Structure formats: C-alpha cells, structure tokens
Amino acid sequence: MGRSAPAVTVIEPRRGGFDLGLGELWEYRELLYFLTLRNVQIRYKQTVLGASWALLQPLLTMLVFSLFFGRLAGVPSDDIPYPIFSYAALVPWTLFANSLTQSSNSLVTSANLVRKIYFPRMIIPASTVLASLVDFAIAFGLLLVMMLFYGFTPTVASLWLPLLLLLALVTALGVGLWLSALNVQFRDVRFAVPFISQLWLFATPIAYPSSLLGEPWRTVYAINPMVGVVEGFRWALLGTDTAPGPMIAVSSLAAVALLASGMLYFRRMERTFADVV
Amino acid sequence: MAETAIRVRELGKRYRIGAAPERYRTLRDAVSRGATMPFRRLRGVLRGESTILAASSFWAVDDVSFDVERGEVLGLVGRNGAGKTTLLKLLSRITEPTRGRAELHGRVGSLLEVGTGFHPELTGRENIFLNGAILGMRQREIEARFDEIVAFAEVERFIHTQVKHYSSGMYLRLAFAVAAHLDTEILLVDEVLAVGDQQFQRRCIGKMGDVARSGRTVLFVSHNLEAVQRLCSRCLWLDEGRIAADGEPAEVIHRYLQRWRQAVSFRYRADALPAEESAAAGPAPGDAVLVEAEVLDATGRAAGHLRYGEPFALRMRWRNRRALPGAYYFVSAQDEQGRELFGVNPGGLLPLEAGEQEVLCRFENNVLVPGDYRFTVGCFLPPKTFLHRVEDALGLAVLEVPFATGPVSIAQRSIFDPRPSWQVAPAAQSPGEPRAALSEEGR
Numbered sequence: 001m002g003r004s005a006p007a008v009t010v011i012e013p014r015r016g017g018f019d020l021g022l023g024e025l026w027e028y029r030e031l032l033y034f035l036t037l038r039n040v041q042i043r044y045k046q047t048v049l050g051a052s053w054a055l056l057q058p059l060l061t062m063l064v065f066s067l068f069f070g071r072l073a074g075v076p077s078d079d080i081p082y083p084i085f086s087y088a089a090l091v092p093w094t095l096f097a098n099s100l101t102q103s104s105n106s107l108v109t110s111a112n113l114v115r116k117i118y119f120p121r122m123i124i125p126a127s128t129v130l131a132s133l134v135d136f137a138i139a140f141g142l143l144l145v146m147m148l149f150y151g152f153t154p155t156v157a158s159l160w161l162p163l164l165l166l167l168a169l170v171t172a173l174g175v176g177l178w179l180s181a182l183n184v185q186f187r188d189v190r191f192a193v194p195f196i197s198q199l200w201l202f203a204t205p206i207a208y209p210s211s212l213l214g215e216p217w218r219t220v221y222a223i224n225p226m227v228g229v230v231e232g233f234r235w236a237l238l239g240t241d242t243a244p245g246p247m248i249a250v251s252s253l254a255a256v257a258l259l260a261s262g263m264l265y266f267r268r269m270e271r272t273f274a275d276v277v
Numbered sequence: 278m279a280e281t282a283i284r285v286r287e288l289g290k291r292y293r294i295g296a297a298p299e300r301y302r303t304l305r306d307a308v309s310r311g312a313t314m315p316f317r318r319l320r321g322v323l324r325g326e327s328t329i330l331a332a333s334s335f336w337a338v339d340d341v342s343f344d345v346e347r348g349e350v351l352g353l354v355g356r357n358g359a360g361k362t363t364l365l366k367l368l369s370r371i372t373e374p375t376r377g378r379a380e381l382h383g384r385v386g387s388l389l390e391v392g393t394g395f396h397p398e399l400t401g402r403e404n405i406f407l408n409g410a411i412l413g414m415r416q417r418e419i420e421a422r423f424d425e426i427v428a429f430a431e432v433e434r435f436i437h438t439q440v441k442h443y444s445s446g447m448y449l450r451l452a453f454a455v456a457a458h459l460d461t462e463i464l465l466v467d468e469v470l471a472v473g474d475q476q477f478q479r480r481c482i483g484k485m486g487d488v489a490r491s492g493r494t495v496l497f498v499s500h501n502l503e504a505v506q507r508l509c510s511r512c513l514w515l516d517e518g519r520i521a522a523d524g525e526p527a528e529v530i531h532r533y534l535q536r537w538r539q540a541v542s543f544r545y546r547a548d549a550l551p552a553e554e555s556a557a558a559g560p561a562p563g564d565a566v567l568v569e570a571e572v573l574d575a576t577g578r579a580a581g582h583l584r585y586g587e588p589f590a591l592r593m594r595w596r597n598r599r600a601l602p603g604a605y606y607f608v609s610a611q612d613e614q615g616r617e618l619f620g621v622n623p624g625g626l627l628p629l630e631a632g633e634q635e636v637l638c639r640f641e642n643n644v645l646v647p648g649d650y651r652f653t654v655g656c657f658l659p660p661k662t663f664l665h666r667v668e669d670a671l672g673l674a675v676l677e678v679p680f681a682t683g684p685v686s687i688a689q690r691s692i693f694d695p696r697p698s699w700q701v702a703p704a705a706q707s708p709g710e711p712r713a714a715l716s717e718e719g720r
Binding site for chain 2: 008113
C-alpha cells in the first residue's frame, strides 16, 4: 500500500549534477496517467465541433496545400497524389505542433498545482504531449481511409510506424521541456511559439518532398527531427522510394539530444518554478 | 526510545526582491545596452541563472533546526509573513532550501490547500481520482476508500455530475474528504480545516482530531490558536523566519500573545516624513502621510486600554502634499488571533485637502469584546493605490471591566458584541402568530 520509495526523504539545496530524476518519474507514473486523462477529458469541453477539430486541422491544411502548392505552384510530390502526400505528413506534424503549443504553456496554466504540491514537474508537459495522441489517433483514422481511397496497401514497412511515432513524441517533449521551463520566467515564449511552429512547418518537408535536395544535404537536413518523422511516415505508409534510413538515423540522434538537453535544462530550472511561476 | 520522524537542521530559504534594472547613463549607453541586453540575458537563461535583478533579499526561513518525534502533533504559529508557510513548502519539497537540510522518515503527504487540481469540467468521481493521484495516493488506495470519501462528503447523488454544477459547500466537502483520507505517516497541513458550513467545519476538526490521535506525525500551521492548543502536543512559534519559542502549546501561545501585545502601542508617530514636494506628476504614494495617531477613550484622553463597552475614537493627523479627490482614509481592525474584524472608510464623504488634516473616527457603540486589537490605518486611492498604509499602527486592549452598569454578558467565543437592546413584555393573546415566529428566530 505504501510507496515503494525509500522511506527517507532528504531535502537540501541541489547542486548542478546530471540527475534526470527518472526513478522518481517512474514513481509518479499514475499521476502522469491521471493528468493525461484529464487533459484528454477537458480538451474539447465547451466546443461546438468537439473532437472533429482533431480532423479539421490537418484536413483543411491539406486542402489549402493541395490547392496552392500542389495545383497552382505544381510542387512535386514523389509521384503520389498530392493530397495524400501532404496529409500523411500533416498527421504527425499536427501531433507535434499541438504538443508544442500545449506543453509550452502547460506549467503556467498549471501554476496552482506547482505552487501547492510537489511532484516531478516534468509530468506536466509530458501529460500534454501524451494527450495529443488522442487527436493523432483520430487524424490517423482518416489517413487510413484516404489510403484505401487512393489504393495504397500497407507494407511491412508500416511496422516501423510506432517507432516513428515515438520519434515525434520525443522531439515534441524535448522542445516542450525547453519552452515550458523558459515560459515560467519569460512569458516571451507565449508569443514566440506560434511563430516557431509556423517557421518549423516550412522547415519540414510537408508541402514539398525532401527529395528536392541532393545528397548529402538531404541527410544534413534531417537534423530537424521532424524531417525524419515526416519522410518516415510517407515511406512506411505510402511506400515512397526515398530511402529515408540515413535521415531517420540523423533525426533520431537529434531528437535524443533535444530531449536530453531539455530534461537537463528543465531539471535545473525546476527548483525555482514554485517561486517564480 | 522515541523515533525521529522529521529532522530539520539549519534550514534556510532566501527570497530575492526584484528591483528595477540599472539606469542608462548616456544615450549611447542606452542604445548599446539595449542592443546587447537580450543576448546577455539569454546567456544567463541558458546558464540557468535567475535574471531577476536582485537589489535585496531576505531570509523567509532562517537557520531553523528542530526534531519531531513519531506521533507528535506539532503546531506552527506566528504572524503573517513569519515564514510558516515557507517552512511547510520546504518540507513538502514544493520549493528548494537555500541552505540547510531536512530529513523526513516515512511517507509524506502535504495539504497546502484542499482541492488542488480539481477541474470544474470533470465529474466528482473523476476529480476524486485526479486529486488523490496529485496528493500522492495510489489508484488502488483511492478505489478502496472511494465509498468512504463519497459518504464523508455527502455527495453520493452527484458523484457523476461535473463539479462546476456543485454548490460551493459541496465542492469544499468533496475536496476536504479526499484530503482527509490521505493516509501517510507524516502529514503537513496548512490551515485547511476551516472549510464549508459550521456543521461541516465541526466534522473537519473532528477528523483532524482523529488524525492527531492516530499516532501519525503531523505538522500543522494555523492562525487559529484555539485549534492549535486543542489539537497539538507541541508548538513552535516562528518570528521573522526564526524559531522564537518551542514547547508546550499553552505556554508558547501565551508568550506569543504577550509579545504581540508589547509590539503595538496606542500611539503612533511617523519616524520620517517624505519631501514636501512630490516628484511624480499624478497622485503617488507619499502624497498623503500619517503623521501621528492615537486611541482616545470616552473622556477624550489618549489611552491604551478601554473598558468593555466604552466608546472610543481614533484621532489621526494626516499631511497631504496635494488635494486628493477620490481618495479616502481607512481603518481596519484585527483581533489577536490575526482575524480581520472589519475595515471602515468614509468613502467620498471626507474630502482630502492639501495641507494637514485632523481626522476623528469615533466608535460610539464599542462592539469589541475583551481582548487585544490592532488597527491598520491608511489612505487609499481607488482603484489600487495605497498612498500610505501603516500596518498595526495602533494597539488597543479591551478589559473585562464593564464601562457602564447594565446588561453585560461576556461570551468567550464571541467575535464581537453588538450589544442589542432587549425588551420583554407579556405576549398579546389573540393574533400572536407572527410574534412567535419572530422570537423563534431571535438569537
């Protein structure tokens, strides 16, 4: 019944160090579950369209992209129909963009929790990232329908999807940790986030294929971890012949670096959250 | 041999008080600083430095050491800002100490408020699980105690209703019920007792009594000295971040109150007055200054104590640098428990002219029951400017000696005595009904 945590809690000033507090995070996994559940439950409260927002966002963006980039500008799409080409990228992108927006604000909106009770603070941004998975599932459902419509059959490559999804989550959490910790002290972040996510959208091959770049630049381009995610999704589901292996490897390294640095920064700032937020 | 549950050694927490950034001396300075500032700040951010420029800092908790044995119920008393809540926040790990060390042996639960994390859009049931998880309860524990919690809160019928539709009483009952079923070896509690209506408050205190007797270690912060004396086996008095006394609750509380009485006087004189000329263009703090103030008894003499029921007045001298339309003087009173009793002001009745003004605030009908009081005096300009505010400017003791012969009944638990006039007459025989109804409601 009691926690399996050590019976002694020691409280003293923390100095530097590289303790990521993973053990404690595991201790509090049930809280992560309940906060994620809460975020899912309240997400579309008091909205008219409710969960259909999860569909509308990528769907409308896809229509606009298909019209302007696909039709008018004639952007190439690796020989697959432009609508599904862009939608397959927009599904993981929307997961990332929503996680980013929600998590960067999460500590500030949960200020009353932070001020009144202790738990590993990382749970707050992490729960918003996980909650975005519900939206992702809905949007992904439509992607499957579109694949059926355009006559794509899933191949063995689609077994990689869970790992690609994980890559997207790691990236989102990494950036989310940085931004949420910064946002506690500097509310500038709130103004920067919409801008960041817009720039990042165009820095990711969503409206266009990464094959526009020649090697080795295409692989270098994958330092943006969302490049690996997006090209990976297209490859796994639509069978684009873009050989994204090296790109995904580079993206994974970049995402892990992002997450690790985000966690370290977050841990460093964590101790003052309650005093500042 | 008694086991130590909490061991605190030289614990300290320093807060910085933010101040305005350095002034630019020249335009060139200003431009170059303006240009490099974001980068210099950014560098600080990346290093994890706090960039709030610190002009001064103070120790909210300063060099505090004490031990609590297993099963002890320790009360923490002290004035507002004495560091009680900060100490509790340190021990519950919400904030980190600047120095020192504390060890807590056993599972810790902390209750700094009830209903932390409650979400209005969720149902009662969903909130119980969420709040329980936030307080550190396991899902299985919550499931096991779920019916008990719901029964204690008396919300069985509404458990699947969103809490935004709850009355405030139901909301608080549910919030307290979850907290009350937190079953940890060490419990840190900050004045969460007094919630809900009278009847529920009694049950809350009763529940706290059970907790206190259950052999758990409790650290209990409260302004309610009566509750501390009743529930605690030991009491710690914090003053300006340091331990001023530690021991038997009755004894510590007695000393705390004594100090409190000495600290205030029935006379106030300003130590220093601000410059005659104001630098600011509009009304600013310092435009009205309380020069002196005193308490006058029924004979018009300055006095530090009054008899029970004796009319009194507060006389104040104010110096105003300019006429202040819209501003008003105010007086508020606290009792010795720190409870806010009343705040009064004449609103727009009293124009604030430039120069010195003598203000008399008369309490013809003295409703204060025997005890010690303090008055905060100030001048307020709506919507949010305190032109001057002197906390605890005046102190006053009301003695248990009645001022005039007449109906006097000192009810110990009363907060004030409105001293109504009483009448008794034989009841009229015939219509009678409304009168009877009235007397039933009379107090």
